[in-house]
Amino acid sequence: xxxxxxxxxxxxxxxxxxxxxxxxxxxxxxxxxxxxxxxxxxxxxxxxxxxxxxxxxxxxxxxxxxxxxxxxxxxxxxxxxxxxxxxxxxxxxxxxxxxxxxxxxxxxxxxxxxxxxxxxxxxxxxxxxxxxxxxxxxxxxxxxxxxxxxxxxxxxxxxxxxxxxxxxxxxxxxxxxxxxxxxxxxxxxxxxxxxxxxxxxxxxxxxxxxxxxxxxxxxxxxxxxxxxxxxxxxxxxxxxxxxxxxxxxxxxxxxxxxxxxxxxxxxxxxxxxxxx
Amino acid sequence: xxxxxxxxxxxxxxxxxxxxxxxxxxxxxxxxxxxxxxxxxxxxxxxxxxxxxxxxxxxxxxxxxxxxxxxxxxxxxxxxxxxxxxxxxxxxxxxxxxxxxxxxxxxxxxxxxxxxxxxxxxxxxxxxxxxxxxxxxxxxxxxxxxxxxxxxxxxxxxxxxxxxxxxxxxxxxxxxxxxxxxxxxxxxxxxxxxxxxxxxxxxxxxxxxxxxxxxxxxxxxxxxxxxxxxxxxxxxxxxxxxxxxxxxxxxxxxxxxxxxxxxxxxxxxxxxxxxxxxxxxxxxxxxxxxxxxxxxxxxxxxxxxxxxxxxxxxxxxxxxxxxxxxxxxxxxxxxxxxxxxxxxxxxxxxxxxxxxxxxxxxxxxxxxxxxxxxxxxxxxxxxxxxxxxxxxxxxxxxxxxxxxxxxxxxxxxxxxxxxxxxxxxxxxxxxxxxxxxxxxxxxxxxxxxxxxxxxxxxxxxxxxxxxxxxxxxxxxxxxxxxxxxxxxxxx
Numbered sequence: 001x002x003x004x005x006x007x008x009x010x011x012x013x014x015x016x017x018x019x020x021x022x023x024x025x026x027x028x029x030x031x032x033x034x035x036x037x038x039x040x041x042x043x044x045x046x047x048x049x050x051x052x053x054x055x056x057x058x059x060x061x062x063x064x065x066x067x068x069x070x071x072x073x074x075x076x077x078x079x080x081x082x083x084x085x086x087x088x089x090x091x092x093x094x095x096x097x098x099x100x101x102x103x104x105x106x107x108x109x110x111x112x113x114x115x116x117x118x119x120x121x122x123x124x125x126x127x128x129x130x131x132x133x134x135x136x137x138x139x140x141x142x143x144x145x146x147x148x149x150x151x152x153x154x155x156x157x158x159x160x161x162x163x164x165x166x167x168x169x170x171x172x173x174x175x176x177x178x179x180x181x182x183x184x185x186x187x188x189x190x191x192x193x194x195x196x197x198x199x200x201x202x203x204x205x206x207x208x209x210x211x212x213x214x215x216x217x218x219x220x221x222x223x224x225x226x227x228x229x230x231x232x233x234x235x236x237x238x239x240x241x242x243x244x245x246x247x248x249x250x251x252x253x254x255x256x257x258x259x260x261x262x263x264x265x266x267x268x269x270x271x272x273x274x275x276x
Numbered sequence: 277x278x279x280x281x282x283x284x285x286x287x288x289x290x291x292x293x294x295x296x297x298x299x300x301x302x303x304x305x306x307x308x309x310x311x312x313x314x315x316x317x318x319x320x321x322x323x324x325x326x327x328x329x330x331x332x333x334x335x336x337x338x339x340x341x342x343x344x345x346x347x348x349x350x351x352x353x354x355x356x357x358x359x360x361x362x363x364x365x366x367x368x369x370x371x372x373x374x375x376x377x378x379x380x381x382x383x384x385x386x387x388x389x390x391x392x393x394x395x396x397x398x399x400x401x402x403x404x405x406x407x408x409x410x411x412x413x414x415x416x417x418x419x420x421x422x423x424x425x426x427x428x429x430x431x432x433x434x435x436x437x438x439x440x441x442x443x444x445x446x447x448x449x450x451x452x453x454x455x456x457x458x459x460x461x462x463x464x465x466x467x468x469x470x471x472x473x474x475x476x477x478x479x480x481x482x483x484x485x486x487x488x489x490x491x492x493x494x495x496x497x498x499x500x501x502x503x504x505x506x507x508x509x510x511x512x513x514x515x516x517x518x519x520x521x522x523x524x525x526x527x528x529x530x531x532x533x534x535x536x537x538x539x540x541x542x543x544x545x546x547x548x549x550x551x552x553x554x555x556x557x558x559x560x561x562x563x564x565x566x567x568x569x570x571x572x573x574x575x576x577x578x579x580x581x582x583x584x585x586x587x588x589x590x591x592x593x594x595x596x597x598x599x600x601x602x603x604x605x606x607x608x609x610x611x612x613x614x615x616x617x618x619x620x621x622x623x624x625x626x627x628x629x630x631x632x633x634x635x636x637x638x639x640x641x642x643x644x645x646x647x648x649x650x651x652x653x654x655x656x657x658x659x660x661x662x663x664x665x666x667x668x669x670x671x672x673x674x675x676x677x678x679x680x681x682x683x684x685x686x687x688x689x690x691x692x693x694x695x696x697x698x699x700x701x702x703x704x705x706x707x708x709x710x711x712x713x714x715x716x717x718x719x720x721x722x723x724x725x726x727x728x729x730x731x732x733x734x735x736x737x738x739x740x741x742x743x744x745x746x747x748x749x750x751x752x753x754x755x756x757x758x759x760x761x762x763x764x765x766x767x
Binding site: 031033034035037038041042045048049052053055056059060063064065066069070071072073074075076077078081082085086089090093094096097100101103104107108148185186187189191193196197198199200202203204205206207208221222223224225226227228229230231232 | 350351354357420421422426428429434519520524525526559560561562563564565566567568588590591592595599602603606607609610613614616617618620621623624625626627628629630638641642645646649650652653656657658659660661662664665666731733735736737738739
């Protein structure tokens with residue numbers, strides 16, 4: 001009966017196509033590497049799982065008490081066997097550690113931007129970054145600030161004009177984007193599943209992560225740390241567009257913000273509140 | 277005849293003074309210092325809290341049965357998240373194990389009672405007081421920052437109502453209760469073993485209660501300090517966890533998990549002990565590798581103090597620190613694996629008697645190994661950057677705490693109930709109860725791994741109609757209801 005149940009439990013969910021792999025492929029290399037690492041770990045885990053459950057189910061069926069069956073074997077232990085599985089378990093986790101370190105560089109070190117990516121010059125200032133350096137390349141740095149219950153993005157300034165946005169983060173394709181993440185109230189967690197792992201946004205700390213998107217598209221995610229009543233609605237999108245379109249967006253956004261700020265200060269002057 | 281009467285008459289009369297009569301009636305339960313009665317009080321009370329925590333879980337599953345559901349307010353949902361986690365950890369699993377320990381440890385080591393019977397009673401009443409104070413908040417404002425109550429969300433700037441204070445009070449009261457209980461167990465096991473009950477002959481369950489007690493003594497001061505600091509932050513103007521006042525929110529996470537991870541093993545080790553008692557009985561074979569089982573429990577105890585930051589992998593922390601906590605978490609998989617292999621070897625070539633406790637013990641083995649494997653996967657910190665705070669983690673902790681500890685607790689309950697009550701339980705109903713719990717549990721939590729893989733974060737009160745999320749959530753909710761049927765059947 002247990003065996004039938006186990007079979008049922010294995011068979012039922014596999015009806016869902018992506019049951020065994022995270023849905024994070026195709027955004028950025030770090031996300032792909034995380035997925036590969038996960039699949040390797042799951043294969044090792046799957047073998048152990050099958051072994052343990054197999055022995056368990058076999059024992060429960062084969063060694064059931066039966067009329068006229070054999071007496072139970074009075075075994076108290078077996079030192080070589082004990083040593084064997086201790087060393088075996090240690091070797092498995094050691095192998096897992098080696099594999100992890102082999103993948104670590106690809107996940108944490110930002111890639112080089114593609115030649116087709118956004119470059120220095122024009123309106124875009126390209127920052128050099130102090131985290132793991134982008135080898136021989138340039139990158140776009142965006143400051144992410146978590147606030148109950150939205151995300152604010154600060155881009156490099158355009159001709160002295162501050163550029164920022166909320167909810168939708170526009171980025172150029174083919175360009176390495178590094179994020180500096182913090183929070184101005186409670187703890188949040190920045191996460192776009194297809195663009196790599198999470199980075200907690202903790203007040204008073206700056207966290208960092210990166211991605212490089214090669215195809216234009218929209219990548220959705222949401223806050224992953226309980227941050228209050230609106231936590232479930234604290235969503236975010238990363239919109240990847242061609243570099244030229246990004247430059248145009250940046251300039252337009254700068255102009256819009258300048259315009260809005262001018263109108264605001266004018267309104268305040270009219271109401272006699274003075275400049276902010 | 278004549279001679280017999282004479283002999284009886286010659287029997288010396290034994291006169292005792294200064295011994296109180298054994299109290300009877302229901303009030304005797306209030307004044308009792310008897311370890312067995314206190315054990316039963318623990319078991320009864322914790323199962324009341326288990327049902328409350330289960331109802332909270334069920335409300336959450338109802339809310340999540342459909343996308344964009346409007347059954348519950350977001351604040352109510354967060355309150356349920358907090359109440360469920362806190363109840364199951366502090367008011368069910370930890371004290372139910374204290375209940376089993378109270379009842380069984382003196383019997384197993386041949387002691388007359390616990391070392392400090394009145395302190396033992398105080399432990400129970402402090403625990404009950406903590407639970408009542410916490411549940412009193414239902415009539416005001418329940419806490420809503422999760423069972424982890426991360427600062428600064430739990431600070432008064434963001435949650436000024438008194439729910440968090442009720443939570444702090446609960447941590448203090450149940451903390452003192454557990455600490456006194458742990459000291460009591462330690463003193464009893466070290467000093468009151470019957471002649472001949474040497475360390476090498478002690479039942480494994482007693483060993484695990486001993487290391488459970490050590491861990492409680494080591495871990496509880498950290499959380500006691502943390503909640504005291506939170507209390508003064510909230511009411512007396514300090515800023516331990518407020519970065520604008522020079523404090524650090526990460527300090528809370530470190531202090532909480534320095535307690536919180538040993539707490540996981542506090543909830544698991546005595547369950548391991550029960551399984552180590554039950555399997556040999558039903559396999560009609562001695563436990564395979566007694567020394568290895570005990571030594572691995574000791575190794576887990578030591579290592580569990582060194583793995584806390586694996587709950588904090590996505591925080592801004594140096595890679596070398598993350599690597600250390602990954603390796604220490606890997607290391608703890610080795611003694612855990614040893615235990616699983618020893619249990620399998622205990623069943624091997626036995627003559628296995630298929631009774632309800634054995635079903636639950638086998639259920640424990642088959643489910644706990646899933647939680648163990650997903651635990652190792654989550655310890656790989658780059659992989660955890662993906663899975664942290666998703667439903668994959670929710671599935672993992674339930675395979676460890678429900679598939680592991682709770683299955684073992686039910687095995688223990690079915691196994692020792694006849695001894696505690698003097699009545700045998702119905703074998704048919706016992707098997708039905710196992711079947712419903714096993715199927716319901718897997719329906720609820722197996723699909724939650726998939727939800728995590730698809731990127732669904734935990735602790736969200738609603739979700740969009742995206743991918744397989746609705747279908748998987750519906751399966752999970754149906755599974756949760758199967759367990760209600762189970763609860764009714766068990767009652």
